[in-house]
Amino acid sequence: xxxxxxxxxxLCSAHLFSQxxxxxxxxxxxxKDYSNSILIDELVEVDVTDINKLKTKTRxxxxxxxxxxxxxxxxxxxxxxxxxxxxxxxxxxxALGKEMEHFKKKDFVDVSRTGNNMYVDSxxxxxxxxxxxxxxxxxxxxxxETGDSAFISPWYPLGGYAESTQKSIFxxxxxPANKPKYKSKNLDGYDISISETPExxxxxxxxxxxxxxxxxxxxxxxxxxxxxxxxxxxKLKGTSxxxxxxxxxxSWMNKSLLTDxxxxxxxxxxxxxxxxxxxxxxxxxxxxxxxxxxxxxxYISIQIGIGGWKxxxxxxxxxxxxxxxxxxxxxxxxxxxxxxxxxxxxxxYGGSSxxxxxxxxxxxxxxxxxxxxxDGDEITWLECTSQDTPYGYIGDFTDDRDVLIMTxxxxxxxxxxxxxxxxxxxxxxxxxxxxxxxxxxxxFESISEGLQYDDKYLLPKKKQDDVDEFYKNRWxxxxxxxxSNFEFxxxxxxxxxxxxxxxxxxxxxxxxxxxxxxxANIFNQSRHIPPRIESRKQNLYLDYGYVDFDTVEVEIPExxxxxxxxxxxxxxxxFGKYEIAFSKISENKLTYTRKLRMDKGEYPPEEYxxxxxxxxxxARLDKTKILLKQNLQ
Numbered sequence: 001x002x003x004x005x006x007x008x009x010x011l012c013s014a015h016l017f018s019q020x021x022x023x024x025x026x027x028x029x030x031x032k033d034y035s036n037s038i039l040i041d042e043l044v045e046v047d048v049t050d051i052n053k054l055k056t057k058t059r060x061x062x063x064x065x066x067x068x069x070x071x072x073x074x075x076x077x078x079x080x081x082x083x084x085x086x087x088x089x090x091x092x093x094x095a096l097g098k099e100m101e102h103f104k105k106k107d108f109v110d111v112s113r114t115g116n117n118m119y120v121d122s123x124x125x126x127x128x129x130x131x132x133x134x135x136x137x138x139x140x141x142x143x144x145e146t147g148d149s150a151f152i153s154p155w156y157p158l159g160g161y162a163e164s165t166q167k168s169i170f171x172x173x174x175x176p177a178n179k180p181k182y183k184s185k186n187l188d189g190y191d192i193s194i195s196e197t198p199e200x201x202x203x204x205x206x207x208x209x210x211x212x213x214x215x216x217x218x219x220x221x222x223x224x225x226x227x228x229x230x231x232x233x234x235k236l237k238g239t240s241x242x243x244x245x246x247x248x249x250x251s252w253m254n255k256s257l258l259t260d261x262x263x264x265x266x267x268x269x270x271x272x273x274x275x276x277x278x279x280x281x282x283x284x285x286x287x288x289x290x291x292x293x294x295x296x297x298x299y300i301s302i303q304i305g306i307g308g309w310k311x312x313x314x315x316x317x318x319x320x321x322x323x324x325x326x327x328x329x330x331x332x333x334x335x336x337x338x339x340x341x342x343x344x345x346x347x348x349y350g351g352s353s354x355x356x357x358x359x360x361x362x363x364x365x366x367x368x369x370x371x372x373x374x375d376g377d378e379i380t381w382l383e384c385t386s387q388d389t390p391y392g393y394i395g396d397f398t399d400d401r402d403v404l405i406m407t408x409x410x411x412x413x414x415x416x417x418x419x420x421x422x423x424x425x426x427x428x429x430x431x432x433x434x435x436x437x438x439x440x441x442x443x444f445e446s447i448s449e450g451l452q453y454d455d456k457y458l459l460p461k462k463k464q465d466d467v468d469e470f471y472k473n474r475w476x477x478x479x480x481x482x483x484s485n486f487e488f489x490x491x492x493x494x495x496x497x498x499x500x501x502x503x504x505x506x507x508x509x510x511x512x513x514x515x516x517x518x519x520a521n522i523f524n525q526s527r528h529i530p531p532r533i534e535s536r537k538q539n540l541y542l543d544y545g546y547v548d549f550d551t552v553e554v555e556i557p558e559x560x561x562x563x564x565x566x567x568x569x570x571x572x573x574x575f576g577k578y579e580i581a582f583s584k585i586s587e588n589k590l591t592y593t594r595k596l597r598m599d600k601g602e603y604p605p606e607e608y609x610x611x612x613x614x615x616x617x618x619a620r621l622d623k624t625k626i627l628l629k630q631n632l633q
Contacts, residue, residue: 022137023097024063028207031164035210036069037062039165040137044155046172048180049199051149051235060140064131072163073138076108076126082237083146085125092129093137100136103127150236150364152180154228157192157205160220164210170203170227178233183361186225194227203227215530216611217538218602219353230363236309243362246404250411257310258345258406262334268318272335282341283380286373289335290382290391297321297328299385309364325369328384332371344372344379348403348416354543356402359413370398372405372414379405381416388458390492395454396544421545421599424450428524430552434628436559438509438516441484444523446499451544456497460488471501477525481505509628516560516628520582520592524550525622529615536605542575543600550594558588560628565590569621573614574607575599580621594622 022040031038040061047055062073077085088108092101108125155170174180176198184194191206211223234241239256243249275292276285297317301324311330317323323331329345336343349355350368357365372379383389383398400418404411425448432442448456459467467486475481484502491497503523509516519525556562565582572578576598583591596618603611 021097022061022093022139024095024135024137025097027063028166031166031207031209032065033164033209034162034212035164036066036162037064037072037164039157039159039163039168041166042168044170046152046170048149048152048178048231049173049175051175051178051231051233052147054146054149054152056142056144056153058140058142058144060138062138062140063135064138065135067131067134068162070131072159073129073140074159075129075138075140076124077142077144078122078124079144079146080122082148083144086143086145088125088140088142090127090129090141091139092131093139094133095135095137097137101129103129147238148234148236149231150234150241152229152231154226155203156224156226157190157203158208158211158224160224161213162210165205165208168205168208171200172229173200174231175199178231180229180231181361182230183228183358184225185221185227186223187227190225192225212533212537214533214536214538214608216540216542216608218541219355221355223538228358228361228363230361232362236364246359246362246413247410249362250404250406251409253411254406254408258330261311261330262314262337264314264334264338265318268335269338272338276339282373282375285339285341286336286343286380286382287391289332289339289341290384293328293332293335293384294387297323297331298387299328300324325385329369329371332382332384336373342374344374344405344407344414346370346372346381346403346405346414348398348401350397352396352543354399354401357404357413359402366404368398370394370403372403379414388461390457390495393453393495396451399451419450419544421597422547424452424544424546425549426452426546427549428551430523430550431555432522432552433555434509434516434518434557434560436557438507438511438518440503440505440508440522442503442505442522444499444501444503446501448497448499449495450546452546453495453497456499457490459497459499460490471503475523477527478505478508478522480507510625512627514630514632517625518554518556518628519623519625520552520554520590521550521580521594521622521624522552524548524594526596526615526618527622529619530608530612532612533608536608539605540603540608540611542598542602542611545576545600546598548594548596550592552592552594553585554590554592556588556590556628559631561587561631562590562626563629565626566624571614571617571621573610574603575601575611575614578614578618578621580624582626590626 042060045057077088079085088105090103093099108127157165157168193204195202232244241252276288279285300322311326314331314334317327317331333343347366371382380392381394383394402413405414427447429445482504484504487500489498509518568581570579579595581593
C-alpha cells in the first residue's frame with residue numbers, strides 16, 4: 001500500500017511540474033521596468049565534492065521582452081577535450097505559456113570557439129534560434145562535466161544592463177575538507193541571501209530590478225551584484241593546484257606552468273648575448289631584447305593545452321616566430337633571463353575599462369599577460385604582443401590596475417603605471433590662412449604624449465585612404481575638407497607622436513553679406529554632450545585625465561579686418577578647467593588659444609548634471625565666431 005501511495009505522489013508531482021506556468025502573467029510586473037528580459041527562475045547546481053570532476057546542472061527560465069533581449073537567453077554550452085556536455089535542451093513558449101518549440105541536443109550546432117584565435121581546443125554547442133514574435137519564454141536546461149575545478153563560473157544574479165531577475169539560486173556542493181571560498185560584491189540594496197551547511201553553500205536572489213545603462217558610469221563589475229567562488233585545492237587539465245594566498249598560488253604557477261617552457265636554442269642564446277654585449281645597464285639590455293622580439297615575432301592567439309594558461313615552449317616561439325600573449329611574454333622573459341635581466345610574468349585583466357585582479361581573493365583570474373621589469377621599487381611594463389608599442393608604454397589597455405606578478409618567491413599583487421593628467425597631452429599648433437572667398441588653407445601640427453599617444457602612433461602604418469578616413473572621423477564637423485599632405489614622426493624612444501598635416505577647407509567661413517563669420521577653433525571642437533538621465537543611480541566616472549593645448553594663428557585677407565574680439569573665458573570645475581583667449585597680432589593676423597584639462601575621477605550621481613553643463617558650455621564656446629568685416633573702398 002505504501003508503494004502505491006508513493007507512486008501516486010510521484011505521478012502527481014510530475015503532473016504538477018509539467019503544468020508549471022510559463023506565462024508572463026506569473027511575472028512580477030515591477031520587473032518589466034527598463035528590462036529587455038526577465039530571469040523568471042534559475043537554478044544552477046555545482047558539485048565539486050571531487051576536484052577531478054566538476055559537475056554543473058543548469059535550469060533557467062527567461063522571458064525575452066523585445067529584440068534587444070535575444071542575447072540574454074545564452075543558448076549555448078562550452079566544452080573541450082577535458083569536459084563534455086552531457087545534455088542540453090531548450091523549450092520556447094509564447095507569452096501565454098503555450099509551448100511553441102522544443103530543441104534537443106542534436107538540434108544544437110557544434111562549432112569551434114576559434115574567434116580571433118589561430119587555434120583553440122574549446123568548442124561550443126549553441127542553438128541558432130530566430131524568434132518570430134515577442135515576448136517569448138525560453139526554458140534552458142543543461143548538464144555538463146569537466147575535469148577542471150580551477151575555475152568555477154561566478155554567480156551574476158543580474159546578467160547585465162536592462163536585465164531583471166525574479167528568482168536565481170546558485171548552489172555549490174563540496175568536500176568539507178576543501179570548502180570553497182567566496183567573495184561578494186555590490187550586494188547592498190538587493191534581496192540576496194547566503195546560507196551554508198557543512199557540505200553546501202546556497203546563494204539566493206529575489207526580485208532584482210533591472211539596472212539601466214548610464215553613460216560615464218564605473219565598469220559593470222563595479223555595479224552588477226556578483227559572487228566569485230574558488231577552491232583552495234583544484235585541478236587544471238590533470239595538474240593539481242593550490243592557492244590559499246597569492247604567494248602560494250604564484251609558486252604553483254611558477255612550478256606547474258612556467259618552469260619547463262623557457263629553454264632556447266644555442267644559436268639564439270649566442271645571438272642575444274652578442275646583441276647586448278656593449279650594454280651596461282638592465283634597461284639598455286631590456287630595450288635591445290624587446291626590439292629583437294618585436295622584429296622577430298607576431299601575435300596569434302592559441303588557446304590549447306592546460307586551459308589556455310600554460311605558455312607554448314620558448315623554443316617553438318623562436319622557431320615559428322609567433323605566439324599568444326603568454327607565449328610571447330614567456331619568450332621575452334626567457335631571453336632576458338639569458339642576459340641576466342630579472343623580469344616578472346604578469347597576469348591581469350586587459351581592456352580599456354579598468355578591472356583589477358581581486359587582491360584579497362586568490363583564484364584563477366585575468367585574461368591577458370604582460371611582462372614587468374623591476375628597477376628598485378619601480379616596474380617597467382612591456383606589452384609583448386605588439387610589434388609597434390614602444391618600450392615601457394602600455395596605454396589604456398593595461399594601465400592603472402592591480403595585477404599578479406610571478407616573482408621567484410611566489411605571487412604578489414602589483415599596480416601598473418598610472419598616467420597622470422599632465423602626462424597625457426596633445427599640443428596643437430595651427431597656422432591658417434583665410435582667403436577672400438572664405439576658404440581656409442591650414443598647416444596643422446600636433447604633438448601627443450601619454451594616453452593621447454595611444455590612438456595615433458599606428459598612423460604611419462595606415463594606407464592613405466585610411467589616413468583620410470581617420471581625419472574625416474576626427475574632424476567630422478568640417479564639411480568637404482581635404483588633406484594636401486601629411487607627415488608623421490613616431491619618437492619611440494621618448495614616446496612622442498607628431499603629426500604634420502596640410503588641410504584645405506573650401507567655404508569654411510560663413511558669409512554674412514560681404515563679411516564672414518569665422519570660428520578660430522578649427523581642429524579641436526568638442527561636440528559630445530552626454531544624454532540627460534533622470535534619477536541617475538550610478539556614480540559619474542571619468543576614466544582618464546588629459547590636457548589639450550591649442551594655438552591657432554589666423555591670417556585674414558588684406559581687405560578684411562576684425563573690429564572686436566571676444567573676451568577671455570575661463571571655466572573652472574571639479575571635473576577640469578577650460579580657457580580660451582583671442583589676441584590681435586597685426587591688422588590681418590590674430591591668435592586664438594585654448595586649453596582644456598579634464599581630470600580622472602569618480603563623483604556621486606548628482607554631479608552628472610553639473611558635468612553635462614560643463615561639457616555643454618565647452619561645446620558652445622568651442623564654436624565661438626568672430627566677424628571678419630570687409631573694408632569697403
